[in-house]
Amino acid sequence: MNPVKPIGEDDMPRDAELSRLYRDAVAGEPPAALDRLIVGAAQREAARQPRRRSGAGWRRWFAPVSLAAVVVLTVTLTLLVHEERERDEAKPMAAPAAPAAPTADSVKPEIRDERSVAPALPPPPAAPAPQPERKRAVPPAAVPLQKASPEPFPGGAAEESMSQREARSADSAAQRDAAQPQVPLAAPAEPSATMRAAPKEAKPQPAPAPDTAAGAGPAAPLRESIGRAEKSAQTPAAWLEEIRELKRQGREREAQEALVQFRRAYPAYALPQDLR
C-alpha cells in the first residue's frame, strides 16, 4: 500500500490505492421509494411556490446593468465637468462685455448726470504721447471692432451718437471699475473734457467707408486722425474692452500690441486679472 503522501498543490493527504479499494468495496444506494418520496416532495414544493423568473433575470442582469450605469454616470459627469470648465474659461473673457452694453443704453440719463457731477471718474490719459497714439489708431483691430459693434460706423450724426455712447459706456465701465479696489482713481479727471471734445473735432470730417479707405491715399490720414480721435476719446475701461474683444477674436498679437500701448498710455492703471 502506498504511503500517505500529499498530492497536488493543496497538500491534501491521499492514498490512491486506498481510494481505489474503497471505490471497489463501497456499495449502498438509497431505496427507490425514498427517491420517489424526496423528488415528489421537491416537485410539490416547486409547484407550490411560484417561479421567480423575474427575480432570477434581475439577478442575472444586475451586475452588467450596474456596470453600465456606472460607466454612463462617469461619462456624463466627465462631460459635465468638462463643459463647466470650458464655460468657466470663457466667462472671464465674456463677462465684462455683457453688462457694458445694457448699462450704456439703459442708464443713459443717469450717466450723463454723473458725468457732469462726478469728477472722480477713472481718467483718460491727460495727454497721451503722440507716438503711442498714432500706433493705437493704426491697429486694424479698431475697424473690425467697430464693425462688430451693434451699430455700424456711419459717420456724421450717427458717428457722434456712437462716440458719445462709447464714451458713456466707457464711463459706466469706469464707474464699475471704480467700485473695485485695484483700479486707481488718482488720475485727474480734467482730460475727459478734452477727450470728449476730440470726437467732436473729428466729427465734421467725413468718415470714409472702410473698404474705400484702404486704397485711397488722401483719405488715409483722415481716417487715421479719426481713429486717433476715437482712441483718444476712449477711457481705459473701453480700451481694455477693445483689447478683450481682440483676444476674443483670437487676434492675440494685436491684442498684445494694444495692451503694450495701453500700458504705455496708462502706466499706473491696474490691469484686470484676465489681461495680465
Next chain:
Amino acid sequence: MDCDSAGLFGYTAAMHEAMTDEALMLAYRDGDAVAFESLYRRYRTRLFRYLQHQCGDARVAEELYQDIWLKVVGARVHYEVAAKFSTWLFRIAHNRLIDHYRSRKSDVERSFDVRAENDDDDPPYDAVSELPAPAIDRPDVQLDGRQLAARLLREIDALPPPQREAFLLSEEADMTLDDIAATTGVNRETAKSRLRYALTKLRSRLQDLK
C-alpha cells in the same frame, strides 16, 4: 406531441447536465423541479453512503437521508450561492448527524469537539509507518477483492467519527481540505490532520492482513 415533449424533456435534461450544482439549485429555487432531479441524481449515492458509514445503521441512514433532502427542499426559497453546493449539502448532513448523536446521548458527539480530539489516543504521527510497503506484502495482492473490501469497510467504520468523516468527504464528495474544513466546521489544519490520521490508520490496519 409526445415526441415534442420527449424532445423538449431531453433537451432540458441535457441542459441540466451541463449546469453546475449551484446553477441547478438556483434553477430549482426559481421553480424548475427538473433541475432538482438532476441535482438529486448527482448526490443521492454519495450522501447516502456518507450517512451509512457515519451512523452505521442503514435504517437510521435512510431517515437522516430523507431529513437532509427535505431540508434542502425547504431551504430552496432562500437559497443563495454562498459556498459550493456540495459543501452546503454535506454541512447540513454533518449538522444533522451531530443532532442524531446528541439525541442518542452518544459519546460520538463529543468526539467531534476539537478540544476533545486532542485527548484522542491516536498515536503520534509515525513517519516510518508511511514508508511504502513491498508489493509482495501488500494486502490487496494477498487477499482477494471481496475479503479486502469487507475488511476495508470494517476498518472505515472503526475509525473515530471525525477521521471517518474526513475520509468519507474526501472519497465520496471528492472534497478538498478547505471543503472538508468548511463542511465540518473546523480549520484546515484540523481537517488535514484528521484525514492524514484516517489514511494512516487504514493503511496500517490493512497491513496486518498480510
